[in-house]
Amino acid sequence: MSGKPMPSGLPGGPDTAVTPPGAAPRPAGTPKTVGTVWGLLILNTLGSAGAKTIVPLPRSLIQVVTMGALVAAFVLALALNLRLRIRPGAFLFLLTLLLVPSVISSAHLESGFGALFRCGRLALFAGTLWLLSRWWDGGLTFVRHHIRMYFAVLGSVAAGLVISPGAALPELYGGRLVGALWPLTPPQIGQYAAVITGLTVLLVLGRRTDRAGAAVVIVPSLVLLALTHTRTATLGLLIGLTLAIGSLVMTSAAARRFFTWAVLCAAVAAVGFASALQTWFLRGQNQENFTNLTGRAKVWDALLAAPRTATEEAFGVGLGDKSFGGLPIDNSWLAVYNEQGLTGIALVAAIIIVLGGVALLRPPSLPRACAIFLISYCAIASYTEAGLGDASPYLLHLALAACLLAAPAAATPLPAPAAPRRHVPRWAKERR
Template identity: 45%
Template sequence: MTVSALPRRTTEAAPVPGLLRLTWAALFLNVLAFAGSVILVPIPESLGQLVTQGALLLAALLALILNRRATLRPDVFLVLLTVLAVVTLMTSLHNEFLLSSTFRACRLLLFLGVVWLLTPWLGSRQMELLRCHRQCHFVVLGLVLLGALVAPGLAFSFQGRLSGVLWPIPPTQVAHYAAILLGTSTVLWMCRVIGGRDAMVAIGLSSITLVATHTRTALLAAVIGLVFAGASLFFRHVRVRRTSAVVAAFAVLAATVFATELTAWVLRGQTAEDAGRLTGRTDVWAQVMALDRPLRERLFGRGMSDQSFNGLAIDSNWVATYLDQGWFGVSVIAVALITILLRAITYPPRPQRAVALFLIVYCMVASITETGLSTASPYLLDLVVAAALVAPSRRVRPSDPRGVT
């Protein structure tokens, strides 16, 4: 047999359609919240919010052009989220802050409408949505690191934690983007989907960024997500077994030699009591759960809010969902998570399953001290990508200039 007759082990992925890339970038920009913190070049908060909110309208327009025939694929995960959004809008119409609450509910509905228009790419073997998602993370981390190089003092001005200064991104969100890029890059490298050089750059930059943000939730969620993703690959990939052994040995060595330094890093200057109370988060959670509310509000919530209570951030998806969408919202989100988790577990042993497991487990762990699973947010985009990865396979022709056929 000649060399030219040998079968290729891998084939290059087809290029992502430019219009799909732009649509996803607009969606991503919409959930890239404008924090209004100090940045290198001051931008009026109203202008920043106009850019992010207007990006959703741009995403809707691009999605309609991309999918001119409005071809939709049924998906249980999206159906559950849509039902929640509709009920939330109905509840928001009775909120004391009618305009702001209704606006947030309508934004969630429009956000899901754009995602529905992208459902023809669910289940694609080319993983176009994941590739678009990772490219957006690369851009965000690039901006954060560039800002740290240009103005390091300003970038680390928030308690010594890395934040965005070219675009206002708080340390917790920077950590989220770094953790997602770190986890997906690691899984794709272990599955031999991306090469060693690309993986080294992605893993190196995201690891440095994650540590610099000093964010415990993102780090813990990434580690647990990688454990589950690695377990799904353990018996099929030699690289996973070797990497697991090396990482385990390194972790034991680091924990032994640098125990004091690691403890100080985890505590972040806090006492053990403060760390146990999750920096005061549990006090706010207790106040929300102890709130005396009518039965209707306990069941369906009071409508969309900024997910705060008495001026304090709630910082828990489940407590915030209970406040805004009641036990109905909590139940729908839980069922939606279980649905895509079971779909991932029963999916054929492919890279898509491992990446989806990482994203799902990451969001589940992070949801304890972060909000976003019940509203338009980066976390919801992560879950959409996970649902797309483990959806039933179906061929699409993304290169067709006329749109979806």
């Protein structure tokens, strides 16, 4: 790796990865419009509920924008892939199967007609990913799209903080950073900041971007993450990076150096800034509030104690807003259990297990490390965040992991060039 020149530019720049042996060369590469489709999927998953913005945005308008983005993404993906060339994989197959319990439970209309609408949204989301799977080849193209789009979202958060600090750090959220231009909650901002920070660090270690370009992404993202006081995102970032870099330690000297320095810095911070770190981590909560996870445990206990029919136990009550009794569930597994039943839990668990198993079987590489980071981050965040059972950023992260773990397309042998026609003089033809 030391002999390979380092490409310059931001992590959102062109992919300079060498085509793996046996992979078919792509004359034109991945179309630029694919990045637009990925950005529209990200816009769709930003959600419509959150903090109060500087300019009040009606929730109906936000829903029209986000749903319109999904429809536009599907239409663009279909236009790019009119021949419906897809790359079947376990992730997309299991995600499509997740529609079965969703539709069965939503058809009873216990959660209202909105449940069927959410089923249609999940179907469009999965269909768009199927259409994009044609370009899933284990490269880093989609990683760059991911970083670029979420960095743009964080840019809007930073702009809101500069324009109106009071709206961006409201007392309603305990002074935690929210989206003042687009309604984003602290956990959302923390998630986006943690994910693109981790991916950019891995790109630096893999020499796919320079340090100056990476710092433009990493430094502001870490500042925004600190302002959100989001413990789940912070732990997900630290643990996810530890596992991802650990997968590179045996093959990358840069990973070994980074890992060593990270351990030393963590030890110094734990000793010298223990009090400040504890204050940040507790966020001013008392022991009881911290123990029951800011009230989440009470909602979880009530959900598990609620009576259910056999059908509801197997397939749930239908896709909803991830709440129970008017309070957010904030746990992916319990949210899936409530809305898609034990069948949904089995399918979501299968997605995590299959992706994790494939990642462990792949030889060490930068795409594999990025996939390990994304899978571990989603698994950790699933304990205090909902979203694994419906169209959400977490499913997009897992889709990106599936893209990174996809085997390169088999090389298609080029046809042999035709033999040149021998020129026969006219006098020879007449003589014949």
